[in-house]
Amino acid sequence: MGGPEIERLIELLARLPGLGPRSARRAALTLLRQPRTRLLPLATAMEQAANSVRTCDACGNLDSRNPCSICADEHRDHSMVCVVEGVGDLWALERAGVHRGLYHVLGGTLSALGGTGPEDLSTAPLLARLAGGEVREVILALGATVEGATTAHWLAERLASFGIAITRVAQGVPMGGALDVLDDGTLAAALMARRS
Amino acid sequence: MGGPEIERLIELLARLPGLGPRSARRAALTLLRQPRTRLLPLATAMEQAANSVRTCDACGNLDSRNPCSICADEHRDHSMVCVVEGVGDLWALERAGVHRGLYHVLGGTLSALGGTGPEDLSTAPLLARLAGGEVREVILALGATVEGATTAHWLAERLASFGIAITRVAQGVPMGGALDVLDDGTLAAALMARRS
Ligand SMILES: [Zn+2]
Numbered sequence: 001m002g003g004p005e006i007e008r009l010i011e012l013l014a015r016l017p018g019l020g021p022r023s024a025r026r027a028a029l030t031l032l033r034q035p036r037t038r039l040l041p042l043a044t045a046m047e048q049a050a051n052s053v054r055t056c057d058a059c060g061n062l063d064s065r066n067p068c069s070i071c072a073d074e075h076r077d078h079s080m081v082c083v084v085e086g087v088g089d090l091w092a093l094e095r096a097g098v099h100r101g102l103y104h105v106l107g108g109t110l111s112a113l114g115g116t117g118p119e120d121l122s123t124a125p126l127l128a129r130l131a132g133g134e135v136r137e138v139i140l141a142l143g144a145t146v147e148g149a150t151t152a153h154w155l156a157e158r159l160a161s162f163g164i165a166i167t168r169v170a171q172g173v174p175m176g177g178a179l180d181v182l183d184d185g186t187l188a189a190a191l192m193a194r195r196s
Numbered sequence: 197m198g199g200p201e202i203e204r205l206i207e208l209l210a211r212l213p214g215l216g217p218r219s220a221r222r223a224a225l226t227l228l229r230q231p232r233t234r235l236l237p238l239a240t241a242m243e244q245a246a247n248s249v250r251t252c253d254a255c256g257n258l259d260s261r262n263p264c265s266i267c268a269d270e271h272r273d274h275s276m277v278c279v280v281e282g283v284g285d286l287w288a289l290e291r292a293g294v295h296r297g298l299y300h301v302l303g304g305t306l307s308a309l310g311g312t313g314p315e316d317l318s319t320a321p322l323l324a325r326l327a328g329g330e331v332r333e334v335i336l337a338l339g340a341t342v343e344g345a346t347t348a349h350w351l352a353e354r355l356a357s358f359g360i361a362i363t364r365v366a367q368g369v370p371m372g373g374a375l376d377v378l379d380d381g382t383l384a385a386a387l388m389a390r391r392s
């Protein structure tokens with residue numbers, strides 16, 4: 001239609017979540033019409049992100065610093081660790097501003113159907129952090145799905161030996177609901193009403 | 197949340213048509229999780245498109261060749277020129293495979309409200325092509341909007357002196373409808389039933 005470069009751009013854009021073939025074409029067109037002011041800046045932003053963003057060794061967050069800016073922040077409460085399924089959940093909680101402690105990103109939930117076992121989840125950095133002795137409470141902020149509940153139960157058992165409070169966000173997370181689509185108020189309520 | 201690189205990436209993605217802030221974050225996350233296999237290839241595709249894609253001097257199409265691959269195609273019917281508002285319409289007609297001639301991209305429609313006057317539309321390359329003497333029919337494939345109708349009328353008058361057939365796609369384009377959201381069958385019917 002306009003050479004292999006355009007086809008390739010549309011093809012890769014169409015693979016983004018939220019963009020189908022039609023909106024990928026519209027996005028490509030918008031970018032191609034302003035190559036210097038829109039296309040190249042986005043290309044540069046992607047390259048810089050690819051070259052700088054790493055997974056935090058301490059918590060699993062994505063950041064251009066390692067340890068990430070949350071782990072490195074002395075003003076945050078290092079005695080509380082909120083365990084989430086993915087970085088998207090961490091972002092949602094940060095946007096809501098409802099958790100002033102640290103995070104741990106599991107990288108998924110246990111799922112027999114999805115073939116996700118304990119070995120596929122990141123727990124070693126969390127255990128290492130707990131072994132450090134500074135943490136007094138672990139908040140399990142997993143989705144209110146069967147997998148989320150299974151994972152929370154499994155993790156609570158694994159952490160029991162540390163003798164610290166293990167709480168779980170409860171009220172406000174709708175059944176079957178993922179965390180990162182909730183509004184700030186719901187997230188705040190869920191975190192406030194957490195239970196052991 | 198994860199450093200300025202991530203913020204910038206999300207901000208630029210959110211400006212794409214079809215992506216709001218929420219889907220921009222989801223898209224950024226998907227890309228950041230696979231920097232080498234997803235983020236860098238997209239960055240490269242964007243850079244290559246920005247460096248290679250130009251506006252065709254002859255018709256206004258976007259292509260890595262100039263004249264574009266349509267204008268340069270000897271197997272297409274160079275005696276028919278289909279006038280469209282934008283490159284998105286050209287793409288829609290090409291996907292439908294209903295026009296075997298050439299195109300001319302106006303770059304907009306006349307709009308008093310939008311402040312688009314005759315001087316904002318690209319007509320010089322079309323006039324130059326018509327002066328060449330090879331074109332026997334100009335098909336006006338503008339949207340069935342007030343602006344599309346006004347523009348078609350204005351253009352038909354400007355082209356009258358060339359003494360060639362000026363037709364207009366009619367049947368099948370719904371009132372108020374833009375061309376590039378129509379299905380292939382509708383586009384084919386509209387083009388077949390064009391009228392002078
Ligand atoms: Zn961290």
Ligand SMILES: [Zn+2]
Pocket residue numbers: 252253254255256257263264265266267268
């Ligand atoms: Zn061309």
